[in-house]
Structures are given as C-alpha cells and as structure tokens.
Amino acid sequence: MQAVGIVVEYNPFHNGHAYHLKQAKKVAQADVVIAVMSGTFLQRGEPAMVDKWTRTQMALAGGVDIVIELPYVYSTAPATDFAKGAISLLSAVGCEAFAFGSEDGSIQPFLNTFELINNHRTEYNALIKDSLKTGASYPKSLYYAYEQLSQKFPASYIDLAQPNNILGFHYLEAAKALDLPIQPLTIPRITAGYHDALQEDAPIASATGIRKALATSHSLQSVQHVVPETSFQYLANWQKKYCTFASWEAFWPLLRFTIMRHTPTELSRYAEVTEGIENAILKAAKISQSFSSFMEKIKSKRYTWTRLQRMLTHIYTGFTKEQLQSFQAPSFVRLLGMSAVGQAYLGQHKKHIELPLISRVAATNDAMLAIDIRAAELYNLSIEQGSTDYILPKDFQTPPIRF
C-alpha cells in the first residue's frame, strides 16, 4: 500500500479540503491519504475553532485515512519550522509523496524557486538584511529579496505573494533541507482566493471565509453549502454543547488574566516575545475588555498579526524560549484517528515507522508530547467556561478515533 501525505489544519474541514485530498490520492496514485494535522493551536497563532478530536472526526468522515498530530512545537512555529515538523512526520510514517495546494498547480516553478534561493543563499540573505534595516517586517523583506533575485535570474518561478505558495515552498524546502525520501506534488486550488467572502452559489470557500461568516452571522446555516454534511453535523453538535467556537475573543478572559499576572521581564521569557513588545502587551491588556480592542493597541508595522498572535499563544500556554530551543526534531508520531484502510496501512508499515507510534498518551513520557497535552488542557478550560453542562474529552485519556 502506498501513502500520500497532506499537511492540514481543517479549521474547519470544508469542500475544498475534500477535493484536495481526493486529488492528492489520484495524482500520487496512492491507496491511503495521511494527514498531519495541527492539534490545538494553529500556525496563524490562534486556537482551532473546535478541538482536535472533532476535527479528526471531520477529516475521517471526509475521506482521510490516517490523522496524525503535528505537535504544538511545530504547529505554532514560523512557516519554516512548521514545514520541517510536518514533512518529517509524513516521511516518518512512510509517505512516498506529499501533496499541497497551490495557485497554479505545477511543481516545476516551486523547484525553480528553491534552486534560485538555494544557489544564491548569501545574496538572498544580504537582500533580506537590507530590507529589514529599512524597518520592513520579516515577511515583507523575504518577499523583497525574492523579487530582486528572481529578476536577476529569470525563469518560471512561483508567486510568493500567495499564502498557499509560500506554505508549499516551505514544505518543498523542508523535504530538501532534511534530505527526506518524499516527493513533492502540487494540486491546483479551486477557490477564488484566500480571504474571500462566501458566495451563495459556490460550494468552495476558504476556511478563513467560513470562520468569518460564522463570526458575523453566528449561524451555522450560513456555511452549510461549503462544508460536507458530516462536517456540518459535527460543528452543529459542538455549538449545541459549548455555545461558542474557540477564538481569541472567547479566550480573552483567561489570556488577559495570564498576561496581567506577569511582569514584562517574565513575559519576555515566552517564545517569540522579543524586542520590548512585552511592555506594550502588558499595558494594553490592562485596559482592554476585548481581544479586538487589545490587538488594536499592540499592532504595528514591525510585527505581522500572525506573529503577534503566536506570541499570545505561547503566553497563554506558558511555552518558553528555553523550551522551544530544547527540541530538535519530532520525537513521536501521535495517532489521532484512522479508517479501516488506514488501520490496514499501519499494520503493514508499523515496523518501518522510524518514530514511536503513540496511541495511548497516558503510557508515554515525552517532553514534546507533554506540551501538546498541556496546550489541549488549557484550550479546553476556555471552552468549558462557556458551557455549564459539558466538559471536553481529556486529551490525556482519549484513544485514537476508529472510523
């Protein structure tokens, strides 16, 4: 049996995801689709709108065969490390290829871009440095350096202004950098754009669009036509039990308390909190009754919104710079769920999986895993505050879902 890997957040699982995974299976001529999925907190520095177990159920119902967890250390990291964690896990479970969505759907421009940057690394870094000196943000400076370099050596390159291209590029770069025996494939995306508002007559929308529609209308019906029926049911059950979907706005009381419990020096111990931003964070938290008014106060040209949210994620979960530096590579593969086909695949490949395959967390002692467990526990506390009758499954005790 052959497996193709995909890197996902499924926040939530929608029709575009269902399309992507079918295409991935087809293009890779694979029997099995393995998704490495962020657990509780996502790359954009946000809590996932529903917990990892609900998102695993949506994934399995939507056609994924095996869901493994991308540990917190990687799921909340800048794109380069996010990609390294994800691709090395897909390789570790025996995927011969991984497939990502991109705007133009052809792999050659990605390879050209990789070669361009890899062959001119010194010049590229110097250009980034020049741009940073002008006060531009890190992502903007990367983009500037890339533009300069690609004009100098013309060829067919990818457009790095497209978020999906950037992610795809980092996956490919990770596979190359780690010298992994896994082949990159790309599939053309079929949405109109990344941040678009939902169209009433279109069955495909971005996850961002879906979350925005839910935040605005508070009605699940408004997104029913862009998610599979199974996703819709899982989301409806969640909403019935917990009243709200996870968001920083809903998490604000606990985040605010946590920020205000610290001195600036203590805040600066957390991952990604650098260069004096801790003072602004503390000052703003004291006078902000909502997350949105807080972000209004701390946003600046210096940091992207995503970067600020990742800092807040680490403050919320108590994840320090010291902890971040202590991890070099994923130390386990955590199984969140599998179909019958997925189970057969694992039965066949078990012996060849390079890392411990964890399905019973309670029996495992691993520092990286302990961070996932704590992040999930703290995520659950914010959700459970909105619900008097229900508590979420304890991450520590939950076995993989069999579908």
Next chain:
Amino acid sequence: MQAVGIVVEYNPFHNGHAYHLKQAKKVAQADVVIAVMSGTFLQRGEPAMVDKWTRTQMALAGGVDIVIELPYVYSTAPATDFAKGAISLLSAVGCEAFAFGSEDGSIQPFLNTFELINNHRTEYNALIKDSLKTGASYPKSLYYAYEQLSQKFPASYIDLAQPNNILGFHYLEAAKALDLPIQPLTIPRITAGYHDALQEDAPIASATGIRKALATSHSLQSVQHVVPETSFQYLANWQKKYCTFASWEAFWPLLRFTIMRHTPTELSRYAEVTEGIENAILKAAKISQSFSSFMEKIKSKRYTWTRLQRMLTHIYTGFTKEQLQSFQAPSFVRLLGMSAVGQAYLGQHKKHIELPLISRVAATNDAMLAIDIRAAELYNLSIEQGSTDYILPKDFQTPPIRF
C-alpha cells in the same frame, strides 16, 4: 492629637468591629483610630469578599479615622510576618498604642507569655523540633512546645488555642522584636466564639460566621442584624453590581487555569509552595471542576487549610519565593481613606511619619507597591467576569477616600 492603631481585615466590617474600635479609642484615650487593613488578599489566604475600597468605606462609615493598607507581602504572610508588617506601619504613622481583641481582655498574661518564650527560646525551639519530627503541623508543634514550657514555669499565661490570642501575641511580639515605641493594649472580645453560627437575636457575630451565612443563604438579609446599616448598604450595592462576593469558589476558573499552565517545577517557585505539594496541586486541579472538590483532594495533616490557601494565593498572583525574600520591611504607607479628623491628624503628623505617605499610586515607583497593584488588578478580573456591566475602580488610579 493622639492615635491608637488597630489591625483589621474587615471582611466585612460588622458590629463587633464597631465595638472594638470604640473601645480601643476609649482604653487608649486616643483622639484618632488608625486601622491598618489588608488589601486584596487576606492572612487566611483568601480574596477579601469585597475590594479594598468598599471595605475602606465601611470602615470610615463605622468610625475609623484613617485606613492605611497592609501590603500584600505582609497581608498574606504567616502570623509572625503579618504582625511585623502591621505593627511597624502603625508605629510609623505615629500611633502611641495599638489595641487588639482577646478572649480575656487583660494584657499581663500576654506579657508573661512573651517573657516565657523569649527567656527560654532555645528550649522552646527544641520542643518545636521534637514535635515536628512526629509529623505534627507547625501550628500544632508551636502549641505543644508552649504547653510544655508553661507547665514548667507556672504563671498566668494566655490560652494559645484561641486564634485571637495567637494574633494578639504576635502583635505584641512584633512590637518587642522590632523595639517599637508603641504600647500594646487589649480589649475583651464580646462574641461567643470564633466560628459560631449567627444567632438570630444577637447583634454580634464573627466575620467568619457572616461569610458562612452569606455563602449558605445567598441573602444579605440574613446578616443585616449583625452589621452596621452603612456596611449593609455597601454590601448590597456590591452584590447588585457584581452578583457575587469574592471567594476561591468564584475565583476557581482563573486559579485553575493558572495552576494548569505551570509545570510542577514552575509551581514550586511561588512563595510557600514547598516539599512536593506542587505535584498534588497540579494533579488535583486537572480533575476538579470546583474549588471545594480541589481542596478535598489536596488537604492533608501536613498543611493547615490556611497554609494551603496562602500557597494558592501566591500562585494566583504570581508571587515568588524570590520576591518574598527581597523585602525586609514596609517601604511606604499607603493611605486608603480618612475622615475629617483623620485628615487633621495627618496634617499635624505628616512631618514625623517615617515612611513615604502615598496617596497617588500612579506617581510612585516601588517594588512592594507594584505587587499590591498587581494583586488588585488580578482580583478585579475574577470579579468582573461575573458582571457584564460594571468594572471595578482601577487600584492604580484610585485616590484615597475622604469621608
């Protein structure tokens, strides 16, 4: 003008307190009563049921002339340090005497007890050590040592099984140990006992009894006959705005989150958290939906309830062992409120007050004061979670109350 000092928590201010302060004034032949009052968290390791400003208003309405704050560092400390902080502040503001309530109302047995322990310190400490070795708690061991010593040197001593006697003894001991020019006085208490249930026909009850009655009946009417009318009105206004009185039960969501955000090693950094209790605290928090069920799980013979609650106070506020050790003596006198008479007294004595008299906190930079401000901010967040329409006055910006 002459001043008498009293040490109070006013949680809440009741008829017994009104009686005590009148008697103190009379016995000391004073013109002015100065109360040093715990701010936000109390010696028993609990949040005060209403904030420091509401309690200051009750105190001024009840006849106190000046209210100054006992800083967090002392208000949440074991009795010896609590007493040192309180008595040194009363001495600093020029009180010639301080008066405390006791069971038998005569000062000589207190002086005898002090002499007994002071003159046989080595033997006393050895007896305590012996008792601790048998596994007895520290308070129990103190009591054992005292019993042994007082039988060996018979005289008229106080009964150290009475909580008010213990506190009074520590006040007297603090004045002697710090060699302060302030005279100890005692006034007989007129309640039947410390933990007694409220009697329908008795106008005097303990603060503990009042809080218990409120926790049971949730009706302010049940305590109307044991508090002054002014206290009743302040409590009624509070309840109308914030729905609940502060308690660990109400603070549990934020306390629980804070505990679970830490590793055991990190928890052990906080003041009074010692000897492996951090593991039990963390384990119990994970599975406890309420404060009472949490305490059921961590209570043991080794620690008194009060000691456990003080640990939790320090975890909630983020007050570390390192911080605790950095303070030697109160570094300021913070004015919370004053009557016209109190204002006249301060006008007369200002020049002789040994520490900076702080009425505008925003203009002050002091490490000990910063801890008070933070404790108040974090206290407020738990209260405000229960109220959608009201926020509490910011401690940082609140000027002293003039009554």
